[in-house]
Amino acid sequence: RKEVEQDPGPFNVPEGATVAFNCTYSNSASQSFFWYRQDCRKEPKLLMSVYSSGNEDGRFTAQLNRASQYISLLIRDSKLSDSATYLCVVNQGNFNKFYFGSGTKLNVKP
Amino acid sequence: SAVISQKPSRDICQRGTSLTIQCQVDSQVTMMFWYRQQPGQSLTLIATANQGSEATYESGFVIDKFPISRPNLTFSTLTVSNMSPEDSSIYLCSVEPNTKRNEQFFGPGTRLTVL
Numbered sequence: 001r002k003e004v005e006q007d008p009g010p011f012n013v014p015e016g017a018t019v020a021f022n023c024t025y026s027n028s029a030s031q032s033f034f035w036y037r038q039d040c041r042k043e044p045k046l047l048m049s050v051y052s053s054g055n056e057d058g059r060f061t062a063q064l065n066r067a068s069q070y071i072s073l074l075i076r077d078s079k080l081s082d083s084a085t086y087l088c089v090v091n092q093g094n095f096n097k098f099y100f101g102s103g104t105k106l107n108v109k110p
Numbered sequence: 111s112a113v114i115s116q117k118p119s120r121d122i123c124q125r126g127t128s129l130t131i132q133c134q135v136d137s138q139v140t141m142m143f144w145y146r147q148q149p150g151q152s153l154t155l156i157a158t159a160n161q162g163s164e165a166t167y168e169s170g171f172v173i174d175k176f177p178i179s180r181p182n183l184t185f186s187t188l189t190v191s192n193m194s195p196e197d198s199s200i201y202l203c204s205v206e207p208n209t210k211r212n213e214q215f216f217g218p219g220t221r222l223t224v225l
Contacts, residue, residue, distance in 0.1 A: 032212050045216070046214070087153075091212060097155065098214060100154075
């Protein structure tokens with residue numbers, strides 16, 4: 001079983017739509033959670049950390065459910081520039097190892 | 111965040127040869143990592159580059175194939191040895207800044223094609 005699992009998509013949405021991505025992780029001892037964004041042929045870049053209380057950054061909202069071992073990312077009012085692959089990342093903490101999901105591809109259409 | 115550069119940005123190599131990739135950071139960092147991202151796949155950790163000691167390799171990766179150097183706190187190299195077409199991939203270094211623990215920042219990557 002993979003450490004981190006994501007729906008690969010693609011999610012094809014019109015501009016202005018709200019879209020949500022989900023991610024599950026297998027190790028209940030995981031301590032830190034992140035969403036990274038990766039544009040085509042570019043390196044991953046940190047989008048936001050995910051806190052137990054949930055957190056919001058502009059149009060982006062991240063949620064963590066430890067009981068279900070589940071992380072989500074909600075994007076409101078999608079822009080063309082949001083088109084990218086979104087990577088769910090989990091840090092198990094003990095050995096500072098980061099596990100990356102395979103990514104969810106988002107295409108925002110005009 | 112840290113500013114990270116990698117050289118070369120891309121290369122095309124013949125099988126059986128070796129390529130050394132350099133990673134330079136603009137500030138001293140304790141933790142540096144090397145990842146591989148194969149076409150259409152996510153990132154897989156190769157090893158943690160430890161300053162002053164041998165790198166810590168993940169399952170499936172060995173020092174003879176991927177020797178790593180870490181001579182100081184701002185620089186590391188990864189060598190892909192005796193290359194085969196299966197080594198064609200993007201190789202990325204990343205750092206965990208000392209002032210932003212528990213977050214990773216990535217270099218631009220090295221796109222390697224082995225013929």
